[in-house]
Amino acid sequence: KQEVTQIPAALSVPEGENLVLNCSFTDSAIYNLQWFRQDPGKGLTSLLLIQSSQREQTSGRLNASLDKSSGRSTLYIAASQPGDSATYLCACGVNRDDKIIFGKGTRLHILP
Amino acid sequence: GAGVSQSPRYKVTKRGQDVALRCDPISGHVSLYWYRQALGQGPEFLTYFNYEAQQDKSGLPNDRFSAERPEGSISTLTIQRTEQRDSAMYRCASSVTGRTEAFFGQGTRLTVV
Numbered sequence: 001k002q003e004v005t006q007i008p009a010a011l012s013v014p015e016g017e018n019l020v021l022n023c024s025f026t027d028s029a030i031y032n033l034q035w036f037r038q039d040p041g042k043g044l045t046s047l048l049l050i051q052s053s054q055r056e057q058t059s060g061r062l063n064a065s066l067d068k069s070s071g072r073s074t075l076y077i078a079a080s081q082p083g084d085s086a087t088y089l090c091a092c093g094v095n096r097d098d099k100i101i102f103g104k105g106t107r108l109h110i111l112p
Numbered sequence: 113g114a115g116v117s118q119s120p121r122y123k124v125t126k127r128g129q130d131v132a133l134r135c136d137p138i139s140g141h142v143s144l145y146w147y148r149q150a151l152g153q154g155p156e157f158l159t160y161f162n163y164e165a166q167q168d169k170s171g172l173p174n175d176r177f178s179a180e181r182p183e184g185s186i187s188t189l190t191i192q193r194t195e196q197r198d199s200a201m202y203r204c205a206s207s208v209t210g211r212t213e214a215f216f217g218q219g220t221r222l223t224v225v
Contacts, residue, residue: 031211043219105154
């Protein structure tokens with residue numbers, strides 16, 4: 001059974017800092033990994049999708065990496081802004097059963 | 113529509129009543145997923161469809177929960193004889209095919225009183 005863990009559960013950093021959010025998964029047989037952003041009371045917004053054959057994806061100030069063999073992904077946010085405050089979720093698409101399994105998320109707060 | 117649409121956005125129901133939650137996926141998307149999310153937790157898988165076929169329902173908590181997608185488009189998640197523990201955000205997602213980027217709707221907040 002795939003288990004996805006996100007560390008830390010919560011993070012507060014001053015505006016302007018670069019930061020890294022971590023995601024680990026127990027079953028390396030995944031077809032993709034997706035990072036989402038969740039704002040309070042809102043839906044999930046897809047940020048980056050990394051296919052299993054890829055090592056990283058970039059979008060603006062966001063960079064996500066994937067190391068399948070070690071069961072890890074990181075989301076790097078450069079030059080953080082107060083508007084980046086949200087919960088960030090990672091989700092793995094599992095080969096065995098095609099399910100998408102989520103971690104519990106990291107609640108990020110950027111201090112102005 | 114432009115995105116995944118869920119209705120209603122909010123539903124308050126009395127314990128013991130049945131509720132039906134609707135998901136209208138992005139047009140042409142083959143795969144459709146249902147999740148439940150408790151406060152402070154990540155979305156928990158419930159079930160998913162490819163076209164009208166329910167591929168996996170292992171995440172449905174018990175036999176009070178059921179889902180259908182009869183024409184391979186709109187899906188309904190039904191909860192019979194609701195209980196307070198069913199209160200949560202219910203989320204739906206769709207993707208072009210089973211192993212592509214998933215897009216989520218705004219969710220339905222269910223409160224059982």
